[in-house]
Amino acid sequence: MSEDMKFIVENLNKKPFSKKFNLISFDALEPLQLLQVLNDVISEIDPQQKVDLRDEPPEDTAVRMFSILRLLKYKPPTDQGNLSAFRLGLVQGDKLVVHPILCYLLRNIDDLNTRMYLSRFLVKIDVPMDMLQDDTVQSTFSTYESLMKEFRDVHRAKEKIKSSGATAAEIRKDIANMEEERRQVKARLARQKKKVRDNVPNADAAIKAAQQQRGEKGKERELAMQKVDQKNQLLHTEQRYQRLRKQLRELQTANMGSSAEGLIQQLEEENAGNAFTVKEKLPKELEAAHQLREVLKKVVDEPVLTPDDFETLEAKLHQTNEVCQSLHEERLQQQRPGDDKLSLFRQQAAVVSRKKAAVAQTLAERREELGNLEGELAEKRAKFDGVGKDDLEPDGMNKLVSAVRRDHDEMRAQKRKLEALQAENGIKERTLDLLIEREQEIKQELVEVEEQYGITGYQKTQHKMEKVASRKSKIDEQKERVLEEMSALVIELNKVIEEKKATLTPLLADMRTLRQAFTATKTRYDEAKAKYDTTRSEVESELAPLEQEVRSLRQSDMQQSSRLLYLQATVEAMSVKLARAATELKLYQSGVKEQDAKQQTFREFHNKTMVHVEKQSKELKQTQKDVRTRHPENIKQMKMWQDLHALMGAKREAFKQQEEQRQKQVAQDQEMLANEDHLVL
Incomplete structure (x- = not known):
């Protein structure tokens, strides 16, 4: 740990940190100051993390540091206990947690700088899959990935060139060669241009x-x-x-031969199925779920059962079983076969209702399956939306075609099944409508018979009694179902109780033994803790003045050491001055020869320097005087040279004009000679 601390202090005292710590001052840092040092090191790697921790809430500081350490690949302890201790220690600024982090950052600061630089360009943006279905977003994301790949390749090439070891001399030589080639190409190009202008x-x-x-x-x-x-x-x-x-042709084929009445009938059938699902099927499922939840809630809310509770539950279970048996016997006695004329219709209606429930369940499953298939189809369309025929090989195209055919055949088979179920549902509904119409006719006939025999209202009364009986039978069935569920639940609870009893019996025996051992151990612990507290208070009372004395002695020692170093440096400086003064006095008293220049005194050295400077001053004054004397003549001569230069320039311009006039005259003469008639022999 001391080696790590030395390494941290040495690196923090260097640039770019320049903290000026020593081992004692660094070890005496407060937790917040230590966290600020850690944040300064992190901000050197990522400048965006530069912040004053006194102005930032501790929760934000912890989240920010955890995120940056995860990005920098710092590996804390892997087991759960150490990981929790690591998080708590980092939040509290514990030295045992912060010092290893500082060692890791300072040892790998160059690699971490590179990693942080690359993370800004190579960490992918998380885009949801549903947004990637859009063509614009998909193309933009593809361009983003290609640019990321290009950046990765360019960075690798740059690192490869950087690690190839090319020296500055080699680079300068290559640049000089390229400059020479460039000069040669320019010269060749100038010659070619001149040649073209002369000949073309x-x-x-x-x-x-x-x-x-x-x-x-x-x-x-x-x-x-x-x-x-x-x-x-x-x-x-x-x-x-x-x-x-x-797809349009498939939809047109599917809807071929359908009329407005057919579509309305199809919508009515779908509406009827949805109404049955909402009004009958879903409420029953919801009620069953609520009942199950209540039962489970009661089970969860029950306290821990004791053996007495088990015996009470067993007695209640026995009584409940007897009540269920008696109710079942009464129900069997009350059920007598009657001369009900509507029993046949009622049975058919019950059969139709059960089939209707089964068809509704099948329809819900088919709809769910259709939704899943449509989702898969949308994903595949989005996946193959930008793929052309040229992008697929013949084998891949054949496989794709065969897969599409299989899916199409399966879709047709499922569609035929669905159509058969819909046709059967239509038949059942039509049968139900006929039965309802027949029931109405029979009711009308019964009303007429009642009026004929003078017993009007008998059918309604009987119908009400049947409703009451059917409601009672439903309630009895529900009671029976609830009692059966309760019986099954009680049996299951008995099994669980027996299993828990068998499991808890040895544990209870062990617990009694452990409780006795715990009591004895706690007694010994309390005695030992009392002795420890007494000894600790005595040691702390004796240790406090000793620590104060040690701190004062250390401070005094540091002050004396600093004063000693200062006095030693002062003594050495004064010794050097005294030695130089003694040597100067000795040379001055004994005299020094002119040939011995190394041993001359400061007085002679400064005298010679003054003589030399006075000589140079006289020479410069003489030079200044000469310049002032010759200045007007030099100005006049410079003006004469300027006039001569202007005269020669005018002559050169006149000569160029004469040469141009001569060339024009020659060209006119040649043109006149070419236009004249000549005698050809």
Whole structure:
């Protein structure tokens, strides 16, 4: 630990930190000051982390430091206990936690700087999958990934060049060679231009035309690339159009032969199925879930059971079983076969109701399966939206076609099943409607018979009694179901209780033994703790004045050491001055020869220097006097040279004009000779 502290102090005293710590001052830092030092080191790696911890809440500081240490790949203790202690120690500024972090950061500061620099460009943005379904977001994210890959390649190339070991001399030599090649190319280009201008008429126009041609060729290449891109986009658009057209044909085929009445009937059937699900199926499931929740809540709220509680529950269970048995026997006695004329219709209605519930369950499952298939289809469409035919190999295309065919065949089979179920549901509903109509007719006939025999209202009374009986039977069935569930639950609880009894019996025996041992151990612990507290208070009372004395002695020692060093340095400086003064006095008294320049006195040395300086001053004054004397003549001579230079320039311009006039005259003479008629022999 002392070696680590020395390493930390040495590195913190260096640039760029320059903290000026020693081992004692660094070890005496408060937790907040130690955390501030850690934050300063982190801010040197990431300047965005530079903050004064006194102005930041401790929770934000902890979250920020945990995040940056995770990004810097610092590995704290891996087991759960040490990890919790590490987090608590970092928040509290514990030395045992902060010092290893400082060692890790200071030892790997160059690598961590590189890692932090790369993390700003190579950490991917988390984009949800549903947002990637958008074409614009997908293309932008693909461009982002390609740029990230390009940055990674460029950084690797840069590191490779950096580690190749090329020296500055080699780089300067390469630059000089390239400059020489550039100079040669410029010279060759100048010669070629001169040759073209001398031999080709209208050379400037030809050069300009060549430049325009090169520009047009570059534009042609760009247009060709744009043409290829447009072709690819057109191909992708056509493929998407074909897919959408195929989907449209499938929808048209599915809806072929359907009329408005058929669509309305289909919507009514769907509405009826949804109404049955909402009004009958879901409330029953919700009620069952509520009952199960209440039962489980009662089980959870029950306190820990004792053996007496077990016996009480067993007695209640026995009584409940007897009550259930008696109720079941009474129900069997009350059920007598009657001459109910509607029993057949009631049975058929019950069968239809059960089948309707089964069809509703099947329809819900099919809808859920259809939703899953539509989700998978959307994902596959998004995945293959930008893939063209040219991107697939023949084998891949064949596999894709076969998979699509299999999925299409399976979809057709499921569609046929769904149509069969819908047809059966329609038949059942039509049967139910016929039965209801028949029931109404029978009721009307019964009313007429009642009026004929003078017993009007008998059917309604009987119907009410049947409703009461059916309601009673439902309540009895519900009671029976609840009693059966309670019986099953009680049996299960008995099994659990027996298992817990069997498990807890040895544990209780062990617990009694451990409790006795704990009592004895606690007694010994209390006695030992009392002795420890007494001894600790005595030691602390004796240790406090000793610590105060040690601190005062250390401070006095540091002051005396500092004064000793200062006095030693002063004595050494005074000794050097005394030795120099003694040597100077000795040389002055004994005299020094002119040849012995090394042993001359300061007085002689300064006298010679003054003589030399006075001599130089006289020479400079004489030079200044000469310059002042010759200045007007030199000004006049400079003006004469300027006039001569202007005269020669005028002569040169006149000579150029005469030469141009002569060349024009020669050209006119040649043109006149060319236009004259000549006699050809």
